[in-house]
Amino acid sequence: MTRRFRFPDGFLWGAATSAYQIEGSPLADGAGPSIWQRFAHTPGMMADGDTGDVACDHYRRYKDDVRLMRALGLQSYRFSVNWSRVLPEGTGRVNPKGLDFYSRLVDELLEHGIAPNVTLFHWDLPAALDDRGGWLNRDSAHWFADYATTMFRALDDRVPQWSTLNEPWVVVDGGYLRGALAPGHRNLYEAPIVAHNLMRASGAGIEAYRAHGRHAIGVVFNIEPKYPASDSAEDLAATRRAHAYMNLQFADPALLGSYPPELREVYGAAWPDVPADDFRLTRQPVDFVGLNYYTRAVVRHDADALPLRAAPVYQPHRTHTETGWEVYEQGLVDMLTGFRQRYGNLPLYITENGAAFYDPPVADGEVLPDPLRTDYLRRHLQAAHRAIEAGVDLRGYYAWSLLDNLEWSLGYAKRFGLYHVDFATQKRTPKASAKLYARVIASHGEALGEP
Ligand code: BGC
Secondary structure (H helix, E strand, O other), rough: OOHOOOOOOOOOOEEEEHHHHHOOOOOHHHHOOHHHHHHHHOOOOOHOOOOOOOOOOHHHHHHHHHHHHHOOOOOOOEEOHHHHHHOOOOOOOOHHHHHHHHHHHHHHHHOOOOEEEEEEEEOOOOOHHHHHOHOOOHHHHHHHHHHHHHHHHHHHHOOOEEEEEEEEHHHHHHHHHHHOOOOOOOOOOHHHHHHHHHHHHHHHHHHHHHHHHHOEEEEEEEOOOOOOOOOHHHHHHHHHHEEEHHHHHHHHHHOOOOOOOHHHHHHHHHHHOOOOOOOHOOOOOEEEEEEOOOEEEEEEEEOOOOOOOOOOOOOOOOOOOOOOOOOOHHHHHHHHHHHHHOOOOOEEEEOOOOOOOOOOOOOOOOOOOOOOHHHHHHHHHHHHHHHHOOOOEEEEEEOOOOOOOOHHHHHHHOOOOOOEEEEOOOOOEEEHHHHHHHHHOOOOOOHHHHO
């Protein structure tokens, strides 16, 4: 009976973080400011006035944090590089001390038997590049490829797995359309241009990797399956638009070399003409795709919810996380099988999956009980196993996140960590979910069959 959830040999067990969310010391040792540094220091942008100035102090405590990973039994650790630590002006001059931090982190991981999985861009664009138009500037593809090449040259001898971008949709929707995230623009006309340039940059990064790297590179998308609230023609069309906007807008140019027609309906007059030749760049062969899964959406037509004319329908009888997301593990299976259906049988990783829930105060020396997060983790790992049984080539799973951290403009109050962080003392305490995850890893998944 317990063998029911055994994962294939070689399945990679990991956890994920990102630079601005955990590192702290954003300007240390010659680093330049990023757009997140500026955004967080703009009054009114962040919950409780929180910033990434200290965060988890991982920049200085990374060795201790690698020990926590080791205690979990992690085989891989997914982290991102803060571009402006390495290239303070975004292009040109390399800051050796910034590069050295990532080199030391990689060595520390390898010494503990943990494979580094590096994401080159997790939203913290160098501010100096924002001053040159950021992702609106077509040159951004070249800036990114040059930065990526610097990283490949420095670390590819020790890094087996790379991703170009994390969740370009969030950059477009949060950063350029709705303004809740850096750089805080609210402009429908900018959004599709930024989306396109992000995928040109990703392609240029992959192309650079073929010249300078010898392991594996991919890209990471967030996928949120969309289900129609009814089978009315209006709801079905709204669901198709929401799906195209969030789930196809980036994967299609990367993997099919085209855009879905629904995007024209979404953007209307803001839809740009893009040179057909650009798809040669966006559609570079990838070694794998990383998919981040948190929740699903049930969608209905709503003429006032622009630009999509689609609105989510709250599901009253289901569990919701602290960020208001429905717990719906079947969505993970649907995401993976749907992705395979549209794009073929690519090697896939779940590069993020996790949940924010309220955690009680830590009592000394204890494991912090977090029943809802533990249940979320168990359900989603079981779902991942079902997807493998359904034939998906799923190669690994990364829990989001290793540590409680800065949940972007929502601040430190939304806790996603397997380890609790006391932000006043920087003390880390394992939660029950961390203990479950360690048992799952040690048993190749069989612990998921425990009552
Ligand atoms: C991002 C993370 C974020 C997490 C939870 C993902 O969208 O990649 O940076 O903290 O979801 O919101």
